[in-house]
Amino acid sequence: MSSRLLLADIARVAAVGLRTRKLRAALSALGIAIGIASVVAVLGLSESSRAGLIRQLDELGTNLLTIAPGQTLAGSDATLPDAATKKIGRIAGVQQVSSVRTLDASVRRTDHIDPDETGGLGVAAADPSLLATLGGRMTRGHFLTAATGQTTSVVLGAVAARRLGIDRVGVQVYIAGRWYSVIGIMASLPLAGDLDRSVLMGYDAAAAYLREERSATTIYMRAAPTAVGRVRERLAATANPQNPEEVTVSRPSDALTARAAAESAFTGLFLGLGAVALLVGGIGIANTMVISVLERRSEIGLRRALGATRGHVRSQFLGESLLLAAAGGAAGIIIGALVIGGYARSRGWETVIPPDALAGGLGAALAIGALAGLYPAARAARLPPTEALRSV
Amino acid sequence: MSATATRTVLALEDVVKQYAGGVRALDGVTLRVEAGELMAIVGPSGSGKSTLLHIMGTLDRPSAGSVSVAGHDVSLLDDRALAGLRSRFIGFVFQQFFLIDGMTALENVAQGLLYSATPSRERLAAARLALQRVGLAHRVLHHPSQLSGGERQRVAIARAVVARPAVVFADEPTGNLDSRTGAEVLALLRELNDQGATLVVITHDRELASALPRCVVMRDGRVVSDR
Numbered sequence: 001m002s003s004r005l006l007l008a009d010i011a012r013v014a015a016v017g018l019r020t021r022k023l024r025a026a027l028s029a030l031g032i033a034i035g036i037a038s039v040v041a042v043l044g045l046s047e048s049s050r051a052g053l054i055r056q057l058d059e060l061g062t063n064l065l066t067i068a069p070g071q072t073l074a075g076s077d078a079t080l081p082d083a084a085t086k087k088i089g090r091i092a093g094v095q096q097v098s099s100v101r102t103l104d105a106s107v108r109r110t111d112h113i114d115p116d117e118t119g120g121l122g123v124a125a126a127d128p129s130l131l132a133t134l135g136g137r138m139t140r141g142h143f144l145t146a147a148t149g150q151t152t153s154v155v156l157g158a159v160a161a162r163r164l165g166i167d168r169v170g171v172q173v174y175i176a177g178r179w180y181s182v183i184g185i186m187a188s189l190p191l192a193g194d195l196d197r198s199v200l201m202g203y204d205a206a207a208a209y210l211r212e213e214r215s216a217t218t219i220y221m222r223a224a225p226t227a228v229g230r231v232r233e234r235l236a237a238t239a240n241p242q243n244p245e246e247v248t249v250s251r252p253s254d255a256l257t258a259r260a261a262a263e264s265a266f267t268g269l270f271l272g273l274g275a276v277a278l279l280v281g282g283i284g285i286a287n288t289m290v291i292s293v294l295e296r297r298s299e300i301g302l303r304r305a306l307g308a309t310r311g312h313v314r315s316q317f318l319g320e321s322l323l324l325a326a327a328g329g330a331a332g333i334i335i336g337a338l339v340i341g342g343y344a345r346s347r348g349w350e351t352v353i354p355p356d357a358l359a360g361g362l363g364a365a366l367a368i369g370a371l372a373g374l375y376p377a378a379r380a381a382r383l384p385p386t387e388a389l390r391s392v
Numbered sequence: 393m394s395a396t397a398t399r400t401v402l403a404l405e406d407v408v409k410q411y412a413g414g415v416r417a418l419d420g421v422t423l424r425v426e427a428g429e430l431m432a433i434v435g436p437s438g439s440g441k442s443t444l445l446h447i448m449g450t451l452d453r454p455s456a457g458s459v460s461v462a463g464h465d466v467s468l469l470d471d472r473a474l475a476g477l478r479s480r481f482i483g484f485v486f487q488q489f490f491l492i493d494g495m496t497a498l499e500n501v502a503q504g505l506l507y508s509a510t511p512s513r514e515r516l517a518a519a520r521l522a523l524q525r526v527g528l529a530h531r532v533l534h535h536p537s538q539l540s541g542g543e544r545q546r547v548a549i550a551r552a553v554v555a556r557p558a559v560v561f562a563d564e565p566t567g568n569l570d571s572r573t574g575a576e577v578l579a580l581l582r583e584l585n586d587q588g589a590t591l592v593v594i595t596h597d598r599e600l601a602s603a604l605p606r607c608v609v610m611r612d613g614r615v616v617s618d619r
């Protein structure tokens with residue numbers, strides 16, 4: 001003869017309180033929604049951005065090293081011997097090597113512009129193999145060759161082209177009293193940002209027209225991925241056998257790796273903020289439930305009179321709290337997914353919505369709902385029917 | 393009422409209810425209600441009639457004495473079984489109606505069958521019939537806020553009888569209604585009684601009580617007259 005409530009009815013009864021107080025339900029679910037949305041969005045965004053960075057690293061390769069002259073022991077700027085580039089190319093494991101020399105000249109659109117207005121752009125001499133070594137590509141025209149490297153031809157970096165307002169080949173630029181024609185424009189080089197802001201000509205042209213020496217200011221070297229460590233140890237001594245301490249070796253991809261690490265540090269911070277939002281949302285739900293139990297004393301009494309057990313009353317309020325949290329959690333997941341999608345698109349990343357974050361988000365919402373509902377539900381169940389029915 | 397043809401739906405034997413402070417709200421009440429009766433329990437406030445209602449309705453337990461509803465000794469039942477007893481054998485009508493605001497009249501009446509594991513479809517069908525019985529077939533989908541006081545009490549009465557309980561307790565059913573509406577509600581209770589429902593009306597209104605076939609008068613926790 002014991003009192004029984006069908007499972008479907010437990011949910012139905014739990015929904016009554018939400019149905020009759022829609023605005024309040026929506027507002028108290030909002031806290032959870034914001035918390036879950038931020039957690040899902042943070043996890044998804046860091047995944048998406050990491051995926052983007054990893055893809056970029058894969059494309060660029062982590063086997064590119066740069067060799068540059070450092071300083072002498074006396075503190076003045078050192079130089080690399082002219083033969084450094086060739087010698088490095090002979091180290092076992094080195095696949096490609098090429099060099100750049102920064103030139104003491106400025107580039108201008110016309111000779112009417114003040115030579116001091118460099119626009120932050122530099123002029124450099126480059127080997128024809130530079131583009132291949134850096135894994136770069138051209139957006140317009142061609143890179144320097146051994147032949148064009150002897151003539152008054154230049155190739156523009158992506159930023160240099162934009163600042164000079166040049167978007168096609170054949171245009172002339174003015175460098176140190178002479179006109180040079182643009183034969184190509186490079187796409188941006190993530191591993192060599194300096195070159196984006198440079199105008200490149202051949203070593204022969206630099207020697208002929210600018211009276212420049214041939215000692216490199218930066219050597220770019222790509223090694224077999226398995227040989228990077230070994231090659232790196234020998235670079236300084238090979239580049240400058242007399243003064244190996246005057247050589248600086250670095251790995252540009254380290255900067256990208258560091259950025260990936262830095263972003264995961266931020267992820268931790270934002271996750272913490274999301275957790276705080278969840279906690280506040282949970283307190284909001286608990287608060288709503290406590291008030292709901294106070295307001296609905298007579299309904300509790302009525303239901304007890306109609307045959308509800310203490311357990312039924314408990315399940316009603318616990319169910320209501322779970323429904324609130326689940327609704328908030330579902331809304332939060334949708335909002336979070338939209339944020340990830342929108343932001344990833346704006347950054348050109350692929351959208352990664354980690355399933356763990358979705359399951360974890362909903363799970364966290366339900367756990368919070370259960371916790372928040374526990375005390376109010378127990379209070380409702382403990383209320384004696386005679387007291388609940390006492391006229392207010 | 394011949395002894396052979398009747399069935400006792402409610403039996404109280406020497407029931408005492410003493411509260412923690414020492415107040416003796418019920419002081420040895422013995423009372424039997426037979427199936428098909430329409431009776432009043434009347435008394436001034438403080439006479440113990442509300443306590444008696446709670447004990448008869450199994451919402452509270454006596455300090456001493458025995459209570460049995462439809463042949464079940466209440467003292468032997470735990471919370472779960474007692475709730476089951478209420479869901480099946482007892483109906484309540486309250487002075488304040490206690491309808492749930494967010495539900496239609498039909499859904500409110502169907503709540504009367506909620507805790508007996510009756511499927512939703514059957515609940516609604518039975519609720520529709522019960523609303524017809526109280527003359528509210530045209531108000532099925534109205535919400536309590538759209539109903540008059542008399543109509544609300546009719547909905548509450550339909551809810552009390554929808555599970556066809558052995559006995560219905562009506563606590564001041566006309567207390568919140570004007571006299572004309574109150575009379576209508578009383579007429580409805582008589583009509584339901586004619587159809588076989590057992591009704592116990594708890595009231596402080598002597599006039600109303602004396603109009604019913606049986607009237608139990610309470611004073612200071614005791615039954616002082618029963619006719």
